[in-house]
Amino acid sequence: MSEPVVVTAAQVRGLRAARQHLAGRVAQDRLLDVVRVVCGLHAQVFSSAVLQAAARVEEVDAAVVRELLWERRTLVKTWAMRGTLHLLPAAELGLWSAAQRVLPPRWASPSWLKANGLTASQARGLYEALPRVLDGAPLSREALAAAIGDAVGHDAALEAAMHSWGSVLKPAAMRGGMVFADDDERRVRFTRPDRWLAGVACAPDGTPVGPEPDAAILEVTRRWLSAYGPGTREDLARWFGTPSAASAGRWIAALGDEVTDVLVEGEARPRKALAGDVAALEAAVAPREPRLLGAFDHHVVALLRDPVALAQDRRPEVSRKAGWITPVLLLSGAMAGVWRHERRGRTLDVEVRPFRRLPRGAKAGIAEEAERLARVLGGDLRLRVG
Numbered sequence: 001m002s003e004p005v006v007v008t009a010a011q012v013r014g015l016r017a018a019r020q021h022l023a024g025r026v027a028q029d030r031l032l033d034v035v036r037v038v039c040g041l042h043a044q045v046f047s048s049a050v051l052q053a054a055a056r057v058e059e060v061d062a063a064v065v066r067e068l069l070w071e072r073r074t075l076v077k078t079w080a081m082r083g084t085l086h087l088l089p090a091a092e093l094g095l096w097s098a099a100q101r102v103l104p105p106r107w108a109s110p111s112w113l114k115a116n117g118l119t120a121s122q123a124r125g126l127y128e129a130l131p132r133v134l135d136g137a138p139l140s141r142e143a144l145a146a147a148i149g150d151a152v153g154h155d156a157a158l159e160a161a162m163h164s165w166g167s168v169l170k171p172a173a174m175r176g177g178m179v180f181a182d183d184d185e186r187r188v189r190f191t192r193p194d195r196w197l198a199g200v201a202c203a204p205d206g207t208p209v210g211p212e213p214d215a216a217i218l219e220v221t222r223r224w225l226s227a228y229g230p231g232t233r234e235d236l237a238r239w240f241g242t243p244s245a246a247s248a249g250r251w252i253a254a255l256g257d258e259v260t261d262v263l264v265e266g267e268a269r270p271r272k273a274l275a276g277d278v279a280a281l282e283a284a285v286a287p288r289e290p291r292l293l294g295a296f297d298h299h300v301v302a303l304l305r306d307p308v309a310l311a312q313d314r315r316p317e318v319s320r321k322a323g324w325i326t327p328v329l330l331l332s333g334a335m336a337g338v339w340r341h342e343r344r345g346r347t348l349d350v351e352v353r354p355f356r357r358l359p360r361g362a363k364a365g366i367a368e369e370a371e372r373l374a375r376v377l378g379g380d381l382r383l384r385v386g
Contacts, residue, residue: 004261004270007281009308012230012264013333014284015277016309019227020299021056022330023287028059032074032089039223040086040096042296043077047377049087051294051327054376061376070182073197077180079173082241090197094210097176099220101213103242106171116160116168126157130172131192131205138181138189138196144169176207214254221251222258222274228302230262230271230281239302264308286332290365292339292352292373296325300335310335314355329354331362341377348379353386 017023020038034056035041043049047062054060065087069075073090080086080096083106088096106112107123118126129151133139139147142162149158160168169190172178179196181189192206201209210216224236233249242248252259252272260278261270273281293300303309304319317338318326329337329352337354350370358366363385374381 004263005278005282006263006265007230008265010286010332011281011284012308014286015281016228016299016303017287017330017333018280018284022291022293022299022333023289025056025058028057028064031057031060031064031068035075035087036089036092037223038227038298039220040080040088040298042298042301043085043087044296048294048296050376051373052297054372055291055293055297076193076197078178079170081239083170083174090200093176093179093193093197093200094208095216095219096210097174097208098210098213098216099240100174100176102217102247105175112167118156118160118168122152122156125152126160126168127172127177129157130177134178134190134192134195134206136195138184138191140184140187140189142187144190176210177205217251218254221248221255224302225252225259225272225274226277228299229277230264230273231306232269232271235302235306238305286334288332288365290362290369291330292350292366292369293328293330295327297328299330300325300328303335309333311355317355329366331359341373343377343379346380347382348374348377349382349384350374351384351386358385 021034026034031053034053041049041052050060050062050065053065065075069077069087075087076090076093077085077087078093080088080100107127113120113123126148129148133144133147133151145158145161148161149155169178176193178190179193181191181196183189193200193208194202194206203209211219220240221236224239225231228235228239233252234245236252237243237245237248240248258275259272260275262273262278262281263270300318304315305312310318314335318328318335320326326338327340328335329339336356337352339350339352342349350373352366366385367383370381370383
């Protein structure tokens with residue numbers, strides 16, 4: 001077996017920044033391509049998805065994202081990796097929902113059933129009823145819960161859908177059974193993919209047609225390695241949302257000669273990278289331009305535990321209580337600080353707190369990024385760099 005290619009941390013950060021369009025923004029008409037490459041926009045908070053797009057694409061604001069999501073419907077909002085909300089390219093919903101099918105369904109777990117007050121039979125009836133219930137106009141959460149209760153003939157499913165936000169609905173959405181529709185008077189609404197997404201091939205039950213699950217998870221693994229590699233099986237398992245690192249290792253191994261070992265200087269254990277990326281990795285350089293990444297940015301979420309991306313003694317400042325992921329300052333492709341913003345009337349207060357003394361020229365780049373942020377969020381900028 002040949003020795004692994006040895007690369008520097010700076011080369012790894014450089015390749016990631018280039019792949020994730022954090023080394024230079026692209027034109028607005030490439031927004032869907034960017035969402036595809038970075039494996040979706042994390043959308044627990046809508047403004048976070050907007051800032052993720054704006055960090056990578058020129059002239060993006062909330063109106064642009066809303067148009068693609070609710071009017072053109074080329075983006076779709078749903079629960080995906082790790083059971084968290086994402087915006088995904090609508091044309092690829094079948095791929096992502098098929099990939100989720102390699103994992104055991106959540107409702108097969110006795111602990112999940114107990115937590116949601118359901119028996120196995122009640123859960124099965126709930127999910128069997130969903131396609132019929134959603135075969136019409138979009139439904140608010142309250143209307144959906146009531147319709148489920150009527151369809152299955154007991155209150156347990158209604159109560160589970162009403163009182164356990166997301167946990168009962170997530171499994172169906174993750175497997176392609178439902179997506180978010182636009183809000184109705186500020187109430188969240190749900191619908192079936194075939195009722196919402198024009199031009200997306202769907203099965204009779206409304207789920208999008210995609211590849212077989214085993215093929216889908218291999219494609220997702222390729223994309224993860226391309227955007228976030230080199231990485232380990234543990235990294236992939238955490239990102240995708242499986243407790244089994246062994247399963248993630250099998251997905252990587254199933255790519256065969258497409259994957260090779262890469263050793264980052266200073267580390268004892270090789271990582272995995274796409275073999276076709278080695279030349280680009282060896283030629284990569286860390287980006288000069290800073291970036292202000294918003295809360296829950298996918299780059300940050302995916303690389304929280306990677307010492308190449310974030311000094312691990314600083315992780316508690318980025319990953320906070322209750323799953324909150326703080327906005328991050330990216331310098332030379334590394335997480336080099338945190339930031340916050342607050343609106344005070346017409347003024348947008350932005351405070352950036354670097355972890356260490358800034359290199360020469362960084363303040364000017366941060367100021368330029370903050371000006372962009374003010375254009376996206378609106379307001380007269382007042383910047384402080386601590």
